[in-house]
Amino acid sequence: MDIGKICSRNVITVRELDELTLAAQLMREKHIGYLIVVRPGIDDRTAPVGVITDRDIVVAVVAKETDPRSLKVGEVMTRQPAVVEEGSSVATALQLMRRIGVRRLPVIDRAGMLAGVLSLDDVLDALAGELTDMSASIRHEIRMEDALRP
Numbered sequence: 001m002d003i004g005k006i007c008s009r010n011v012i013t014v015r016e017l018d019e020l021t022l023a024a025q026l027m028r029e030k031h032i033g034y035l036i037v038v039r040p041g042i043d044d045r046t047a048p049v050g051v052i053t054d055r056d057i058v059v060a061v062v063a064k065e066t067d068p069r070s071l072k073v074g075e076v077m078t079r080q081p082a083v084v085e086e087g088s089s090v091a092t093a094l095q096l097m098r099r100i101g102v103r104r105l106p107v108i109d110r111a112g113m114l115a116g117v118l119s120l121d122d123v124l125d126a127l128a129g130e131l132t133d134m135s136a137s138i139r140h141e142i143r144m145e146d147a148l149r150p
Contacts, residue, residue: 003093004086006126007107007116013038013046016074020061023073027054036106037077038114045113048106050077083108086115090126093118 013036014023023035033054038046052073060076061068083106084093093105097120107116 001090001126001130002087003084003090003107003118003122004115006090006122007086007118008122009116011036011106011114011117013114014052014073015039016049016072016077018073020057020068020071020073020076023052024054024057024068034104034117034119035073036081036114036117037073041113042111045111047112048081048083048108048114050074050079051081051104051106052077081106084118085110090123094123 012026012030012032014026016037016039026035027033035052036048037050037052039049041047050073056076056078057068060066061071082096082100082102084096086107086109097103097105104117104119106114107118109115
């Protein structure tokens with residue numbers, strides 16, 4: 001199973017020069033804690049250049065009692081985030097997530113443009129579906145065996 005099939009394609013993004021308060025408002029409105037920071041790329045597509053989380057805002061701004069209205073996204077974001085190509089396997093993505101200690105990764109296409117975002121929730125949903133299919137197969141096998149035996 002490759003991550004292009006299970007990642008979320010509906011990605012909420014911001015730009016480096018956006019006000020930090022815009023990022024926080026988007027997180028609140030969309031009920032998310034992770035935004036991908038993008039730059040314009042090819043054919044109205046965008047390339048990921050960073051990520052910003054609700055935790056980044058708390059640690060870098062709120063805890064330091066900095067005025068969030070005075071900051072841009074680019075001043076708080078994590079630059080050059082680890083990314084994974086949409087044709088990569090789930091195992092590859094999980095190994096990368098574990099190695100760098102994150103729960104989400106921007107997904108890029110072969111040209112390096114943003115294609116989606118992969119979260120551990122996406123992986124768990126996919127695995128749960130596969131486990132359900134396996135369980136159903138076993139139940140069906142038992143029913144078939146019962147039906148064929150007198």
